[in-house]
Amino acid sequence: xxxxxxxxxxxxxxxxxxxxxxxxxxxxxxxxxxxxxxxxxxxxxxxxxxxxxxxxxxxxxxxxxxxxxxxxxxxxxxxxxxxxxxxxxxxxxxxxxxxxxxxxxxxxxxxxxxxxxxxxxxxxxxxxxxxxxxxxxxxxxxxxxxxxxxxxxxxxxxxxxxxxxxxxxxxxxxxxxxxxxxxxxxxxxxxxxxxxxxxxxxxxxxxxxxxxxxxxxxxxxxxxxxxxxxxxxxxxxxxxxxxxxxxxxxxxxxxxxxxxxxxxxxxxxxxxxxxxxxxxxxxxxxxxxxxxxxxxxxxxxxxxxxxxxxxxxxxxxxxxxxxxxxxxxxxxxxxxxxxxxxxxxxxxxxxxxxxxxxxxxxxxxxxxxxxxxxxxxxxxxxxxxxxxxxxxxxxxxxxxxxxxxxxxxxxxxxxxxxxxxxxxxxxxxxxxxxxxxxxxxxxxxxxxxxxxxxxxxxxxxxxxxxxxxxxxxxxxxxxxxx
Amino acid sequence: xxxxxxxxxxxxxxxxxxxxxxxxxxxxxxxxxxxxxxxxxxxxxxxxxxxxxxxxxxxxxxxxxxxxxxxxxxxxxxxxxxxxxxxxxxxxxxxxxxxxxxxxxxxxxxxxxxxxxxxxxxxxxxxxxxxxxxxxxxxxxxxxxxxxxxxxxxxxxxxxxxxxxxxxxxxxxxxxxxxxxxxxxxxxxxxxxxxxxxxxxxxxxxxxxxxxxxxxxxxxxxxxxxxxxxxxxxxxxxxxxxxxxxxxxxxxxxxxxxxxxxxxxxxxxxxxxxxxxxxxxxxxxxxxxxxxxxxxxxxxxxx
Numbered sequence: 001x002x003x004x005x006x007x008x009x010x011x012x013x014x015x016x017x018x019x020x021x022x023x024x025x026x027x028x029x030x031x032x033x034x035x036x037x038x039x040x041x042x043x044x045x046x047x048x049x050x051x052x053x054x055x056x057x058x059x060x061x062x063x064x065x066x067x068x069x070x071x072x073x074x075x076x077x078x079x080x081x082x083x084x085x086x087x088x089x090x091x092x093x094x095x096x097x098x099x100x101x102x103x104x105x106x107x108x109x110x111x112x113x114x115x116x117x118x119x120x121x122x123x124x125x126x127x128x129x130x131x132x133x134x135x136x137x138x139x140x141x142x143x144x145x146x147x148x149x150x151x152x153x154x155x156x157x158x159x160x161x162x163x164x165x166x167x168x169x170x171x172x173x174x175x176x177x178x179x180x181x182x183x184x185x186x187x188x189x190x191x192x193x194x195x196x197x198x199x200x201x202x203x204x205x206x207x208x209x210x211x212x213x214x215x216x217x218x219x220x221x222x223x224x225x226x227x228x229x230x231x232x233x234x235x236x237x238x239x240x241x242x243x244x245x246x247x248x249x250x251x252x253x254x255x256x257x258x259x260x261x262x263x264x265x266x267x268x269x270x271x272x273x274x275x276x277x278x279x280x281x282x283x284x285x286x287x288x289x290x291x292x293x294x295x296x297x298x299x300x301x302x303x304x305x306x307x308x309x310x311x312x313x314x315x316x317x318x319x320x321x322x323x324x325x326x327x328x329x330x331x332x333x334x335x336x337x338x339x340x341x342x343x344x345x346x347x348x349x350x351x352x353x354x355x356x357x358x359x360x361x362x363x364x365x366x367x368x369x370x371x372x373x374x375x376x377x378x379x380x381x382x383x384x385x386x387x388x389x390x391x392x393x394x395x396x397x398x399x400x401x402x403x404x405x406x407x408x409x410x411x412x413x414x415x416x417x418x419x420x421x422x423x424x425x426x427x428x429x430x431x432x433x434x435x436x437x438x439x440x441x442x443x444x445x446x447x448x449x450x451x452x453x454x455x456x457x458x459x460x461x462x463x464x465x466x467x468x469x470x471x472x473x474x475x476x477x478x479x480x481x482x
Numbered sequence: 483x484x485x486x487x488x489x490x491x492x493x494x495x496x497x498x499x500x501x502x503x504x505x506x507x508x509x510x511x512x513x514x515x516x517x518x519x520x521x522x523x524x525x526x527x528x529x530x531x532x533x534x535x536x537x538x539x540x541x542x543x544x545x546x547x548x549x550x551x552x553x554x555x556x557x558x559x560x561x562x563x564x565x566x567x568x569x570x571x572x573x574x575x576x577x578x579x580x581x582x583x584x585x586x587x588x589x590x591x592x593x594x595x596x597x598x599x600x601x602x603x604x605x606x607x608x609x610x611x612x613x614x615x616x617x618x619x620x621x622x623x624x625x626x627x628x629x630x631x632x633x634x635x636x637x638x639x640x641x642x643x644x645x646x647x648x649x650x651x652x653x654x655x656x657x658x659x660x661x662x663x664x665x666x667x668x669x670x671x672x673x674x675x676x677x678x679x680x681x682x683x684x685x686x687x688x689x690x691x692x693x694x695x696x697x698x699x700x701x702x703x704x705x706x707x708x709x710x711x712x713x714x715x716x717x718x719x720x721x722x723x724x725x726x727x728x729x730x731x732x733x734x735x736x737x738x739x740x741x742x743x744x745x746x747x748x749x750x751x752x753x754x755x756x757x758x759x760x761x762x763x764x765x766x767x768x769x770x771x772x773x774x775x776x777x778x779x780x781x782x783x784x785x
Binding site: 086089097099114142149151282287290 | 598599600638704710735744
């Protein structure tokens with residue numbers, strides 16, 4: 001029996017068993033991925049860590065979508081540095097009519113090629129261009145666009161820049177990264193590759209019983225007040241960045257005529273990753289075979305919804321589900337656990353009682369008059385009003401900072417979504433005036449900016465940390481106040 | 483909907499928030515679709531809650547989100563299948579949706595969901611309706627020949643130039659309606675005998691170290707399989723021969739092809755062995771319409 005047949009036989013059996021299991025339990029069929037959910041934490045390559053959507057600051061007739069995958073990449077993690085998964089389908093999804101069903105989907109597939117299998121080296125000399133013979137482990141990718149029930153392949157063979165290894169291997173890193181920016185046939189621009197992780201949050205304290213270092217003394221288990229520590233500082237991720245003309249995103253394919261009040265101005269955005277149902281390992285050490293239908297294993301629009309609002313038992317179901325079916329998770333948003341924990345862990349702090357329609361508005365429908373589409377079906381997406389021009393003086397607190405071009409109207413790289421969501425959960429917003437008082441409207445983790453600067457131009461996400469100079473996690477947050 | 487200024491000021495922000503609060507009180511009806519039965523009382527709630535009469539209102543009842551499909555009538559099973567497929571080909575998916583049978587509407591409760599799912603079916607450029615076979619109980623199976631824009635890519639796998647498909651129509655609610663998926667699909671592929679021609683032309687280009695010319699004979703920019711094999715003809719001068727094609731079953735390293743094109747690659751890809759003065763390997767080809775195109779290379783087993 002040929003190797004292919006053997007593998008297919010094993011795969012077919014596995015698929016059948018998987019089907020029986022699914023029928024038997026009525027459980028969701030996919031493994032899920034994301035560090036916030038049990039299954040996805042085991043699958044970093046498919047783990048969608050953050051999604052961003054914003055009107056491009058230097059090209060306001062376009063919108064930039066960013067999906068990040070692979071959490072907490074150690075920059076020095078060679079010799080086999082992090083890569084996108086050849087067996088994963090990555091997507092950026094847009095709903096432009098508020099019905100919670102994708103209207104435009106960009107799909108990305110990657111291929112890894114080893115130029116020379118007779119060495120252990122990622123690179124056999126300095127990498128000075130994307131086709132440098134010394135660039136040994138390379139990735140390329142294809143992009144397709146799905147719209148109106150049709151899939152169009154926009155490009156293939158696009159290069160992914162290498163990891164930022166060190167001064168000997170990648171001496172002109174940004175030059176390599178810039179060369180990986182490509183134009184697509186629909187007028188979009190694309191980049192895929194390693195980047196600094198743009199998220200900033202005090203992971204170490206937040207996951208230590210919801211500690212906020214600037215408020216340490218107010219915690220049920222008090223500690224001395226400290227400045228926040230950016231737990232993502234110094235780590236990289238893998239970004240797919242897409243810049244799309246606004247008129248390609250609207251329902252009628254026209255530029256917005258009514259500005260922010262245009263009925264087609266609001267889009268919903270999320271990212272997802274997909275794997276085939278069955279993975280067959282090879283006893284000879286060859287690459288595993290992936291068989292069966294594609295199933296969604298990770299999904300992310302609004303930050304922190306699946307991370308801290310959806311309970312453990314439902315997280316992987318959330319990752320496998322479609323936004324149009326988000327009503328099943330509505331009760332968790334209307335009575336979010338973190339909001340219930342605040343008065344327990346910070347005695348004396350009162351928060352609004354459930355049902356939290358204010359939270360559902362921010363997380364699921366968008367805010368009326370700002371970023372809520374007509375006839376909205378509640379679902380977890382970033383909602384962006386594309387008619388609101390980029391702010392000349394952006395506030396990291398977005399709308400709470402008086403900046404309507406920022407979170408939760410879309411999400412920019414510099415938006416401090418952690419602080420905004422903490423305050424929203426505590427009711428420290430104008431939506432709940434009785435609670436829009438200190439400390440509710442001052443809550444924060446003490447990490448207010450990213451550890452590295454963002455770029456002023458596409459792809460905006462900062463240069464990845466270099467392995468040689470790597471010192472992840474020990475860079476302090478920039479601020480001592482919340 | 484208020485027009486929002488490009489640059490915020492405090493007064494506008496307050497007005498916006500005011501609109502938002504009103505929205506919470508009134509417009510959050512959509513949110514309230516999330517309330518399950520007994521979803522908690524309002525006592526002490528700081529945010530006003532209004533229950534919609536139809537909790538968890540299905541998206542299908544929302545305008546633009548797939549309002550109930552207008553029933554489309556067809557006089558026979560053949561006519562229904564023809565109209566269904568032609569509407570799909572023309573992008574008139576609301577018509578196709580109106581012809582969908584009950585099971586199809588259960589699977590795709592809104593036009594939007596049906597539309598999105600169509601991307602996973604090959605686009606249709608021409609429809610020829612053939613024989614109809616009655617299957618009893620008001621059902622019939624109709625054989626059709628469909629033309630597609632041929633492609634081989636890592637998203638759809640193989641899109642053959644032509645398929646012969648059997649579609650099922652059922653008499654439901656006094657009219658003929660069509661299943662969402664075909665009963666069977668058979669791809670019409672070019673004869674295997676033409677595969678060596680394609681590989682010969684590709685190897686000839688490589689013998690001349692013309693990678694660009696060779697790329698024009700590939701299915702896409704990506705070349706799958708070991709990276710170094712395609713470079714051998716340029717380096718190994720001398721006589722190169724191309725042998726008769728084999729099934730993909732014989733592949734030594736099928737993984738990259740399966741990863742790229744899915745497990746179905748085994749049914750449509752072929753291996754064409756090539757032999758140089760000092761080396762041999764296989765060229766993997768796939769059918770792009772009526773021609774074979776190169777997908778990549780595969781090493782020859784050491785055994």
